[in-house]
Amino acid sequence: MSLQRAINPSAEYAHARKQALQWQVVLWSGEVTAAEQQSFEEWLTASDVHQQAWREIGVMQQKLQLVPERAVSLLKDKTYSAKRRRLLQMLGLAAVSTATVPIVRNSESWQTLAADYRTYTGQQEKIVLADGSQLMMNTATSVDIAYGEHERRLILRQGEIYISTAADESRPLLVQTRHGTAQALGTQFNVRLKPHETRVAVHQGQVKLRSENGLHSLLIASGKQAGFSNDAVTTLTANSNESAWLEGRLVAEQMRLGAFLDELSRYRSGVIRYDHTVANMVVSGVFPLLDTDKVLQSLLQALPLRIDYFSRYWVTVHAT
Numbered sequence: 001m002s003l004q005r006a007i008n009p010s011a012e013y014a015h016a017r018k019q020a021l022q023w024q025v026v027l028w029s030g031e032v033t034a035a036e037q038q039s040f041e042e043w044l045t046a047s048d049v050h051q052q053a054w055r056e057i058g059v060m061q062q063k064l065q066l067v068p069e070r071a072v073s074l075l076k077d078k079t080y081s082a083k084r085r086r087l088l089q090m091l092g093l094a095a096v097s098t099a100t101v102p103i104v105r106n107s108e109s110w111q112t113l114a115a116d117y118r119t120y121t122g123q124q125e126k127i128v129l130a131d132g133s134q135l136m137m138n139t140a141t142s143v144d145i146a147y148g149e150h151e152r153r154l155i156l157r158q159g160e161i162y163i164s165t166a167a168d169e170s171r172p173l174l175v176q177t178r179h180g181t182a183q184a185l186g187t188q189f190n191v192r193l194k195p196h197e198t199r200v201a202v203h204q205g206q207v208k209l210r211s212e213n214g215l216h217s218l219l220i221a222s223g224k225q226a227g228f229s230n231d232a233v234t235t236l237t238a239n240s241n242e243s244a245w246l247e248g249r250l251v252a253e254q255m256r257l258g259a260f261l262d263e264l265s266r267y268r269s270g271v272i273r274y275d276h277t278v279a280n281m282v283v284s285g286v287f288p289l290l291d292t293d294k295v296l297q298s299l300l301q302a303l304p305l306r307i308d309y310f311s312r313y314w315v316t317v318h319a320t
Contacts, residue, residue: 136153203243
């Protein structure tokens with residue numbers, strides 16, 4: 001059963017993105033009223049399209065290193081309206097430069113929004129497919145289902161999935177990403193789409209990876225993981241807590257704090273920012289994904305940190 005879709009997802013998303021830019025300027029003003037804060041939170045939670053737009057604005061800001069302090073200094077001026085318009089222009093141009101193309105039917109953004117099944121930030125969902133295969137979707141994930149006469153194909157547009165495949169000798173099950181395909185061979189396995197590669201961890205059976213250009217392939221056995229990109233397949237390694245999310249856990253074993261915060265941000269609406277000093281600290285432990293605020297507070301007990309909440313959706317972690 002597919003999720004209901006808006007009549008025009010591209011127009012809805014474009015409007016949400018414009019609203020997200022406007023809200024960011026309001027939050028950066030440094031003079032947010034309680035009513036404005038409540039209105040923003042109501043807007044953000046009203047739609048997963050709003051959350052998607054807000055996440056992309058955060059990603060754009062990280063790429064540009066456009067920090068709140070700079071925005072506040074721009075807005076704290078007698079000619080507030082003019083400065084506000086200037087900041088909106090800056091953000092609008094940045095959004096266009098990072099996206100480079102409008103959101104159209106064939107674009108990655110549109111396909112992500114229009115996918116058959118989707119989860120929003122922090123949500124996980126279990127789906128039983130038509131053949132009996134079980135699909136677990138992690139946070140912020142989009143999947144299209146393309147079952148045909150000769151094959152069963154899942155197209156992972158965004159995020160991470162765990163699959164327990166049902167037997168069907170006449171129709172192989174494949175997971176496709178922009179980096180290539182993973183073919184299940186009687187399998188339970190995890191697939192995570194990252195910016196530059198797709199990671200696959202096998203828990204039962206085997207999975208065959210094939211790069212997008214078709215020149216590289218690799219067979220992964222149970223207990224192993226590997227990655228593939230458009231033109232390469234990486235070396236096999238042992239599974240390392242790749243599926244801890246299924247139990248609501250984030251496991252860190254001598255992990256750089258920057259990488260840890262990046263992982264945590266996948267489960268939290270908004271932005272977590274940090275500097276190079278914080279990024280190079282090391283953290284270990286098992287953390288609950290259902291309460292990211294609790295995780296952030298637990299870091300204060302283990303590391304010399306200070307956490308500033310610019311809003312519920314903008315957190316900055318500093319070294320003390």
